[in-house]
Amino acid sequence: MSPHNRRIVPAYSNPTPPNVAGESSSGTTSMSDGLNASSSELTSHGRSGSGGSGDSAEAPRKRRTTGTVATIACSECRKARQKTRNLECLYEPHTKTHKEFLLKEIANLRKDNNRLQNLNQQVSNAATNLQQKNQGLQYAQEWQQIVLDEIGRNGHDREIIQKLRGGESSERIARWLCQQQPISRSLHIIPPNDRGLISIVDAFEQQYRREDGLTHGKDTDTLRYRWTQVSSSRTLVGHLFDLYFTWVHPIHMLFSENNFKESFRTNNATYCSPALVNAICAMACHLVDSNDVDDDVENVVALGHGFMNQARQEIMPKNYLHLTSIQALGVMYLCELSSGKARSATGYLRASAEFLKNAHVDGQSPEARQITVWGIQTLNTSSTGITYQKLYAPEFPVFDEGAPVDMHVDSDIWRFYRTIGDERDLPVRPGRAILTAFHQAALFRIVHESLNLYCGLRGMITAEAILTLYRRYLDWHEDLPVTLETLNVDQPLPHVLFLRVQYHVALLQHLTPLLQSNLFTGSNYQHVLDLVINHAKEGAKLLDQSRRLYSTRYLMPLCSFCIVHVGDALVRYSVQDPPGTEVVEFCLTMLQEASAGFPLCGPLQDLFRRAAVEECGVLLPSNIEEMMGNLGSYGMDDILDACTRLDYKQPVDQSIRHLNERVAEEWPSQWQQIIENPERPKAPPLRRERRQSPKQMRIDTLLNQ
8 A cells, every 4th residue: 555545543632532541540651652552553554554455444543641631732842742741731821811811901900090090189189278278377377467567556456456356357457458558568568479469550550640640659649548458549449430430330320420429438338338349440440441551451351350359358248238239239240241251240130139129228318229220120131131031030129210310410421531631631511321321221111021021921922012012112212302312413422322222122122033933924024124124224323323433442241232133133134235244344343342341242253253154144254354353262151151142142932932823914903003093092101201200301401401
């Protein structure tokens, strides 16, 4: 037989079969003898086959092995071509098994690492807390040392003892002592972290003293009474007061100007308080031009924050219900809203509205209390209506339209004040601020009812209900005194212009839901559309007039919302007349001018531009982003801090569901009956003012002359 036809008996790779297990276990032959025997048998078997007499059917002899044979050999054993017996064989694990083991090991290491990182963070936080507590103790020791050093030195012993008995902290007393001394002395004794604001205040005081011509020392520039711990400079505080009473007070009148100034001068707490003084100064800082001082806008912001923080500290639970605290909360709302912090500002306004009903009289006159009621009611309703929030209307004191308020007391003069020196160089005019505040309060009583109507509080909205309120708006406008109605003069007052802007924006909000209800078609739709476009154009004209006369730098934050509402109505419903591109550029430019003092204008710019382009298809100039500055960089929190919502547009979907299905069908007949019918009596609120108050008639006559 050829060598290629040899039959090879395979060696067992498994343990010894059962039929030979006994032989294997009983045998004493060594492994090498067994292997030799197997080799000889294999050779003899092959030889017999080659002799020609082999029997091919003969079964192969099974290989006999002794001992236990490993199923898997290690690398060394495989190289030696031998099996292991009764020895430990360290073989390489399977790749899959090895991978799973490594993954478990990695997971355990990661857990250990995370645990160690958490422990490390806890240790770090504990160390930071200890460091802060230690620093606080050091500061407290420094404040206490300041108080101890001043006792018996500068004649403030009695005041210090009174403040300590009153429960004031050593830090508060030390700050008060620092304010009684020159700035240079305070910079040496005050802790380093608190020196920044003092340095900024010192820079403002020196600059304003130079502009005011007070170069002969600080003594003549020191306030007689200390209402604020931020600055004792008569020039600085006086400048901030002039800015506030020129631009803020005539639009948002929350207290009596004359009573406040008299209490401020005489150190009387009836109409004045530290919280109110600091809030006024903080709000006025938004109107300070950074070019007035030799520094950047950050110092102006820091100065405003200093006054605002002081106002917060002055309002304590024991004086929440004081009328001056309620007035201060209203001013603080305006200040926070101007800073682009609408979410925190809303809390101040709500607190002011809640406390008003149970406010302490504190010796204030009925006339002064009525002015505060007007101001808080108007501010609450205008804020709700202009930002489209759910109407928050706590129970207010009764709005007395015939209140004994002299319309001439708080509005005797007004001047175009912007910087120090204007009070001497510019002429004065009749201000009519309190007269404006009265009619503004009456306007927002109608707005309040319109908001309740569209919120569904009056049931389903009918054409009669809508047009009845529209008739009241028209009556309000017709009943304006000549001094507020006539705008055909060389320079109408800014607060009068803004009052008229608010009127047209209120009518836009009153009619716009009808256009998006899908209930009006044909001539009825065109009629409502013409009304909306007309009011939007009138509002735009007034805004343009105000910009040309006074610039938008001094427009109040709520007026910024009026700008975008008027612009949105024009680009959405009257794209070609005027051209949408011009409207967008006009509104963005106004907001850019106002953003120098009111950061909330930036997010409003971005929202309005996106709505004009994406929703109305308005084409913008190629350089619009470069001209408008850093557009598109405002996130969700920035928008919420500007609008308290993620949009400035009116949420009409919440209003149109309350519309009666027959509102469009009844519109023509109700319009004829309510608006055009001269026999129908008009709503009486503002007419009652002229009939019932001969004093006001006499004042109107004086103002007209």
